[in-house]
Amino acid sequence: MTNLDARYQLTNEEEQLLQRATDLFPLLRKYGQQIDEERHIPEELIEQISAAGLFRLSTPRKYGGYEVSMHALVEIISEVAKGNGSAGWVVQIVNGNNFNAALSLHPQVLDLIFEKEQEVRFCSVLQGRKVNVQKVEGGYVVEHGLWGFGSGSKHATHALLNLKDAQSSKENASMLLAVIPMSEVTIVDDWYTMSLRGSSSNSLQINNVFIPEVYVVEQNTNIEDHQNAPAAGLERFYEYKPYTNIITTLTTGISAILGLARGGLDYFVETAKRKGITMTTHSIQAEVGHIQYKVGLAAMKIESAHLHINRSIESLEYHIQTKQLFTEKEFAQIQTDIGYAAMLCTESIDMLMVESGGSVIADANPLSQIYRDIRGGANHALTTASTGLELYGRIWLGLQPQNILTLSYRSMLKV
Incomplete structure (x- = not known):
């Protein structure tokens, strides 16, 4: 099934999740051509992936997730991608973004988000194409924003978007990440490609949306900003917090x-x-x-x-x-x-x-x-x-x- 080195043996729970991914292979292969033709993953397949717990691999246990190791994450997601690349890409993106959210957002914000959804799935874009945003009392107003390649957008509950575009990022590399419910986001149907057609990597657009300040966090790499004691149930994520961006490279x-x-x-x-x-x-x-x-x-x-x-x-x-x-x-x-x-x-x-x-x-x-x-x-x-x-x-x-x-x-x- 895999060629894991003996040093990276999975826990019993992780082995079970890996087996669930393997069991989905015939179904994933069966839907391959339909996924490409329809440019998204059919809802019945999304439900099967969800029922197997594969969207919650990186979700904190306190919110019903599994908190699998990074080695397990690679093996389980790669097993999904063996059946279908677009499905593997979406499972990878959701888990990578959920990991990023757990590392980046305030624990009280995570509580607010996860208590409202049976299963939270983040899509994200970590640099805007063009973002006009104003700081106002109590938060931010995005007058207009366009973000490219929001993989998994059609299957997400929330978007995690950097309120900075390329020009702003050159001036200051830290990210200003905002959590926005997908109900506030317009999915631009522009994902017409030769590759990963079913990944729903559409552009995302926002016009005149107010984002409360509590849902916006500046993600930076100053080690002094990561010295606070971890919140209960998020201890493992606290250890990784200083290296959020490099973890994104590994998980997405x-x-x-x-x-x-x-x-x-x-x-x-x-x-x-x-x-x-x-x-x-x-x-x-x-x-x-x-x-x-x-x-x-x-x-x-x-x-x-x-x-x-x-x-x-x-x-x-x-x-x-x-x-x-x-x-x-x-x-x-x-x-x-x-x-x-x-x-x-x-x-x-x-x-x-x-x-x-x-x-x-x-x-x-x-x-x-x-x-x-x-x-x-x-x-x-x-x-x-x-x-x-x-x-x-x-x-x-x-x-x-x-x-x-x-x-x-x-x-x-x-x-």
């Missing part, structure tokens, strides 16, 4: 990409045992030497990606447990690990596509959908390999980082 991109690669390899191996190669005398693809080589290389790339993901989680956990500050290189390494893992996963599917013959270009072919979905996922700003590799190269060469996330954390890094 790579798990689905890993699952897509695993699913693509499984599908290719399954079909290679029963199909030949057109215009050759080979009756079984799996018996051909260069196919065996490509399968072995693809498997090693995916397993190497998993190792890089585990290393990034290990590094984060080590620094949290020992309360040691990151060096700039250690911090950059986490970001680079994630992008490099995405690149390895994408390369593995690229190789298998080349060996799959002309039939693979059909939309209905599962590997075709996996190829399109993984390419879109790896193009996400948090998983783009070239950005991370440039960052890592600059650090090795003794140059200043170019990455905004690394720059924003420099006050918390060991000199």
